[in-house]
Amino acid sequence: MALDANQEINQAKSEAFADQMLSILNNGALSLMISIGHKTRLFDTLSGMAPSTSEQIASAAGLNERYVREWLAAMVTGRIIEYDPSQRTYYLPGEHAAWLTRSAGVENLAFQAQYIVMLAKVQEKIFDCFSRGGGVSYASFPDFQQLMAEESTQVVDSSLLQVTIPLVPGLVESLQAGIDVADIGCGSGHALNTMAQAFPRSRFTGYDFSHEGIAAAQEEAAQLGLINAHFEVRDVSHLDITDRYDFITAFDSIHDQARPANVLKAIENALRPGGVFLMLDIRASSLLEENMKHPLGPLLYTISCNHCMTVSLADDGAGLGTMWGEQVASQMLREAGFSQVEIKHVKGDVANSYYIASKSA
Numbered sequence: 018m019a020l021d022a023n024q025e026i027n028q029a030k031s032e033a034f035a036d037q038m039l040s041i042l043n044n045g046a047l048s049l050m051i052s053i054g055h056k057t058r059l060f061d062t063l064s065g066m067a068p069s070t071s072e073q074i075a076s077a078a079g080l081n082e083r084y085v086r087e088w089l090a091a092m093v094t095g096r097i098i099e100y101d102p103s104q105r106t107y108y109l110p111g112e113h114a115a116w117l118t119r120s121a122g123v124e125n126l127a128f129q130a131q132y133i134v135m136l137a138k139v140q141e142k143i144f145d146c147f148s149r150g151g152g153v154s155y156a157s158f159p160d161f162q163q164l165m166a167e168e169s170t171q172v173v174d175s176s177l178l179q180v181t182i183p184l185v186p187g188l189v190e191s192l193q194a195g196i197d198v199a200d201i202g203c204g205s206g207h208a209l210n211t212m213a214q215a216f217p218r219s220r221f222t223g224y225d226f227s228h229e230g231i232a233a234a235q236e237e238a239a240q241l242g243l244i245n246a247h248f249e250v251r252d253v254s255h256l257d258i259t260d261r262y263d264f265i266t267a268f269d270s271i272h273d274q275a276r277p278a279n280v281l282k283a284i285e286n287a288l289r290p291g292g293v294f295l296m297l298d299i300r301a302s303s304l305l306e307e308n309m310k311h312p313l314g315p316l317l318y319t320i321s322c323n324h325c326m327t328v329s330l331a332d333d334g335a336g337l338g339t340m341w342g343e344q345v346a347s348q349m350l351r352e353a354g355f356s357q358v359e360i361k362h363v364k365g366d367v368a369n370s371y372y373i374a375s376k377s378a
Contacts, residue, residue: 043095050091052130052134054117059088060127063098064114068106093332112309127166129316135160136323138304143323152331166205169268173208178215184361184371185293188264192216196263200255201284202270206234213238213246223248242330256283263289268297272341273325275334281353291378294355300362300370303342312367343370348373
């Protein structure tokens with residue numbers, strides 16, 4: 018280990034850091050294998066099985082045994098799956114399955130491992146940005162729309178109608194009576210379609226710049242037979258709508274906008290007097306030192322550097338990043354013209370802050 022001859026080294030601290038690095042390398046490798054376990058549905062298959070051999074597991078999953086066996090070895094050494102060497106059987110404990118299977122819903126952490134794989138694919142482009150600046154365009158992330166759609170479905174189905182909408186006082190009653198609603202950066206439109214189905218007297222419009230996302234949204238609306246949901250491909254920083262909506266939502270879509278200040282002002286303009294904007298975004302502080310104990314801190318800063326920040330900078334944008342935080346978000350909402358900004362948190366949700374921004378009546 019090459020060191021400055023004049024530098025004093027705390028050997029215990031150095032060895033502890035070496036252990037930390039080994040853990041990081043092992044866990045980084047496990048992220049790749051956990052992603053495979055999610056995509057192949059191996060975790061889902063194992064959750065319904067008694068202790069089984071690799072042949073039995075591969076057969077149940079309809080997969081190649083040799084690959085399944087090597088994957089199982091990574092899971093066993095990673096302390097994710099239990100192994101009985103005397104019987105050569107593998108077992109996924111229920112305590113682990115509760116965080117790894119699709120039936121876990123929003124608590125399925127195996128799903129999140131897919132983001133690590135996606136970000137790794139653009140590392141060389143990100144590396145170039147460290148020298149030349151700029152960013153990596155949204156088009157360089159072909160899997161992003163699909164991943165967001167899958168995650169959105171989990172979150173929306175478990176909490177949108179039951180938890181999120183009721184955070185705004187009187188909103189449920191207004192939606193039942195019939196109001197005009199917009200979703201900014203609607204992606205595949207599942208949230209808007211869910212609201213449109215639940216509140217048939219209200220009228221819903223979704224905006225997103227992704228043709229792929231809007232097409233998926235329209236297809237789902239057609240399958241559900243919705244006549245009160247409409248979708249448009251549009252750059253929301255140029256919404257150019259005045260006093261049209263009573264309620265506007267944005268689910269985790271503002272911080273990666275190229276021109277977020279313009280988008281927030283456009284939202285404020287689009288609301289009728291007394292209207293409400295509900296923004297769900299990453300729960301964090303704008304101050305690094307206050308994020309030291311954030312349970313997802315390293316993951317979210319990594320996603321920021323390798324996606325949210327860079328797609329904004331690729332369009333000569335602000336590059337707010339994933340961890341723009343509550344202080345900056347609140348300030349920007351007020352600068353956009355909202356007269357009142359309230360931040361709410363939901364018990365058990367460590368990932369999101371819920372901003373309720375009101376326009377003057």
